[in-house]
Amino acid sequence: MNNTPALDDLRNQLVDEIIAKRPLPAPIEQALRTVRRDLHLPGLNQADAYTNQAVTIEDNPNGPLALSCASVPSTVAMMLAQLNPQPGDHILEIGAGTGYNAALLAELVGAKGQITTIDIDPGVALHAREALNRTGYEDVRVMERDGLKGAPEHAPYSRMIATVGLWDIPAPWWQQLADGGRLVLPLRWRGQTRSIALTRHGNIFVSDDMELCGFVPIVGQTGERTTELANGTVRLHHDQDQPVDPDRLGEVFSTPLTEQWSQTRVSSQETFDGIWLRATASDDTVCRIEVTKQALAEETARRPAIPSRSPVLVSGNSLAYLIAKRDEADPELRSQLGAVGYGPDGTALAHNLIAHITAWGTARTASPRMTVHPVDTPESELPRGHVIEKVDSRMVLTVPK
Known part of the structure; x- marks a missing residue:
């Protein structure tokens, strides 16, 4: 579909608003200026697609929170910066949403990269597939799949990103991310949610960034x-x-x-x-x-x-x-x-x-460092810090001195 100068202006105004508060790497800024969010939100007023707000795409009949949302654009940009995708990367996205984030990822990894996005809900997966086809990103792989299981048949991934809230890092994900690979996910503990950027070092995930966020929780975790x-x-x-x-x-x-x-x-x-x-x-x-x-x-x-x-x-x-x-x-x-x-x-x-x-x-800017270990890691092998027990992992938080 053809773009219009008016929509170009709206999209660029939104990106200008985002980078005024948080500078972004040039490739991410360019991707945000390129991909049309309005085409991933059919039925929504086109101008509303370029406001910095979340949009519900599927209601949840069993609770107050939506089953699926199009995330706030500034949060999308923040998490992409945490993930730092590179040309040629092989990326798994958990939570297909509207397909918009997968389109941004496709722009960032280029023709030599691969994007796989998965969603447990058939309607959401279909919506993402149709939007990606409509916007020229037919090469993105969309799968109807339980996100907690990942997509092992296409592993290993150089990067993984979750666009749904997680209470724990599921055990199947541990071996699907390549050693040295990067994982970004909205992780919940003690009632709060933070977008955590982690790098895998052998059998341990180590954080280097934590940002406040809020996401619809993934189906299947009850911690x-x-x-x-x-x-x-x-x-x-x-x-x-x-x-x-x-x-x-x-x-x-x-x-x-x-x-x-x-x-x-x-x-x-x-x-x-x-x-x-x-x-x-x-x-x-x-x-x-x-x-x-x-x-x-x-x-x-x-x-x-x-x-x-x-x-x-x-x-x-x-x-x-x-x-x-x-x-x-x-x-x-x-x-x-x-x-x-x-x-x-x-x-x-x-x-x-x-x-x-x-x-x-x-010390208002000091942030704890997080390491995440397999659940069977003995106490003697954990680093010094405060341990929080999950189902599939043991989180250790350390406050810098």
Whole structure:
């Protein structure tokens, strides 16, 4: 299909917006300026295809989250930069989506490269196949396949990228990526999601970049749990190895609250999700709290810093989570970060959270290093750091000194 000058302008404006906030390697910028996202989103207003937002392409009849989405373009660009595709690469993509990301990958690897994209949903796979054919990327291989199994018949891959949320690195993937190859995936632990860039060194994955993101979870992984409190108006999202007991927490919001405040302040433009990330590198009580609009309206719980997703420490019959308030005495009107605790040990947990806030506040750009090891790796062979147990792997997080 022919392009139009108006769509060219819209696409270039979107790319200009993205690179103004995050410079990109020239090949990735050129691919974003070349591939037409609107042709991968039929039925959507063409101008809307060039806004920096996600688009649902298939609803999920079994839950609130979509079954498949076209990711936010700036997130697509960020993950491509993490992956760093090169001409001639052989890449596996897990989560075909609209086929747009596979088209970008095809541009980046060139005629000598290979792209395989897989999706468990037949409708999504068909949508991607038709869009890729329509836009001139017939050489991209599209397979209807359980992403957790990968595509071993076309392995090894020099790079792999997942465009769905993963709670663990599936065991079948370990041998499908070539030694020295790169894996980028949205990985969930302790209630948060980070796009992690990993390189395989023998039987170990080693990270070199972590970026905040959010993705529809892959079908088939069930390592994350949700515990509902206050008649379902407050929810805790935690991992299966964390002993969060709804019976012990049933009356937690009926107890007096305690507030503590750190000396750490943030501007309105500054993200503070690094507190959560740093906390996971030393503290197994940290997970995510979600306080609904109903709970806020009924004043069931003190408002978290971000009601839908804030870090919370949970232990036994007590919890403490992140709060914030505008400091009117601050000439820059920054927000002061603190903690609110509930339950018998709420004060102690709030104190622990203040320590996490303070540690982040003194080194805000420091990010933990992650290594991922096969699940049967003995303790003696793991590096020094904080171990988080998964089903197929053991993650080790280390905070730089």
